[in-house]
Amino acid sequence: MKTIQWFPGHMAKARREVKEKLSQIDVVIELLDARIPRSSQNPIIEELTDGKPRLILLNKADLADEGKTNEWIAHFKKDGVDALPVDAQSGTGVKRIGPACRMLTQSLHDKWRAKGMKPRELRAVILGIPNVGKSTLMNRLVGKRQAPVGDRPGVTKKQQWLKVGSELALLDTPGILWPKFSNQEVGLRLAVTGAIKDELLDYGDVAAYALQFLARTYPHQLAARYDLSYPLDPEDIGELFEAIGKKRGCIVRGGMVDMDKVAELVLRELRAGKMGRLTLETASEKEVVTDEDSRG
Numbered sequence: 001m002k003t004i005q006w007f008p009g010h011m012a013k014a015r016r017e018v019k020e021k022l023s024q025i026d027v028v029i030e031l032l033d034a035r036i037p038r039s040s041q042n043p044i045i046e047e048l049t050d051g052k053p054r055l056i057l058l059n060k061a062d063l064a065d066e067g068k069t070n071e072w073i074a075h076f077k078k079d080g081v082d083a084l085p086v087d088a089q090s091g092t093g094v095k096r097i098g099p100a101c102r103m104l105t106q107s108l109h110d111k112w113r114a115k116g117m118k119p120r121e122l123r124a125v126i127l128g129i130p131n132v133g134k135s136t137l138m139n140r141l142v143g144k145r146q147a148p149v150g151d152r153p154g155v156t157k158k159q160q161w162l163k164v165g166s167e168l169a170l171l172d173t174p175g176i177l178w179p180k181f182s183n184q185e186v187g188l189r190l191a192v193t194g195a196i197k198d199e200l201l202d203y204g205d206v207a208a209y210a211l212q213f214l215a216r217t218y219p220h221q222l223a224a225r226y227d228l229s230y231p232l233d234p235e236d237i238g239e240l241f242e243a244i245g246k247k248r249g250c251i252v253r254g255g256m257v258d259m260d261k262v263a264e265l266v267l268r269e270l271r272a273g274k275m276g277r278l279t280l281e282t283a284s285e286k287e288v289v290t291d292e293d294s295r296g
């Protein structure tokens with residue numbers, strides 16, 4: 001179980017480690033969760049990468065709403081950053097990463113050629129918050145055979161480059177970024193998608209947030225999954241918990257619905273894509289700013 005908690009000390013250390021990695025890098029591969037591209041993006045990514053070519057990958061695209069993923073891609077493009085949808089688990093879209101990196105570093109190649117140098121392989125690193133799929137993607141890109149040998153006594157661990165085809169080399173360890181904890185809503189979205197540990201927030205609150213979101217945005221998918229009568233009332237979360245609990249037999253002694261069980265069921269099924277493909281935030285929606293943030 002991953003137990004990363006981000007205290008200021010951890011953030012400073014992660015920032016230092018990412019900065020060190022970037023000194024040798026030609027192109028940065030930034031991994032985001034396609035269901036929450038805004039909430040899974042590190043708040044200081046621009047500053048960290050400092051003008052280096054950057055490719056955004058919207059991972060877990062298999063779980064996200066395809067139309068909204070396309071809107072996100074257009075949104076990033078407008079800001080001058082190329083983005084691709086990928087599913088690191090099945091490998092869909094992964095073949096496009098190499099050529100996209102090559103496109104982004106054309107000027108570097110031109111520079112090498114102008115100096116009469118033979119172009120070497122491009123050096124890339126994968127950056128992203130915990131659980132976004134960095135290891136899964138590395139395994140996909142590199143293949144298990146090449147994966148670096150673990151710590152062995154007497155062998156000093158130094159950074160290695162792993163070959164991806166003939167033109168790309170990947171740094172053997174991805175860079176771990178901290179998610180933004182700018183407000184409660186971002187935290188809830190991270191929790192719904194499984195990006196942060198369930199123990200960090202109240203499980204019932206996370207499930208209630210998820211159910212309200214589903215009832216508002218994907219009511220048909222929610223109703224179909226639990227055979228609920230339509231229309232749903234997104235303001236009456238208690239009723240939704242009750243209805244789902246009854247349909248699924250989450251009942252405790254005395255015939256009462258077991259709310260914890262319903263919460264666990266809904267989150268597990270949502271994360272596994274059982275309610276269909278869902279995106280929790282759109283490119284057009286403004287970032288949620290709470291009073292606390294604006295007081296700053």
Ligand code: GDP
Nearest residue numbers: 059060086087088089130131132133134135136
């Ligand atoms: P890391 O912490 O960033 O290295 O994340 P991992 O590679 O360990 O992935 C976290 C979880 O997400 C694992 O359970 C993976 O199987 C799952 N995962 C990674 N990529 C995808 C994807 O594209 N689609 C789906 N459905 N699951 C994925």
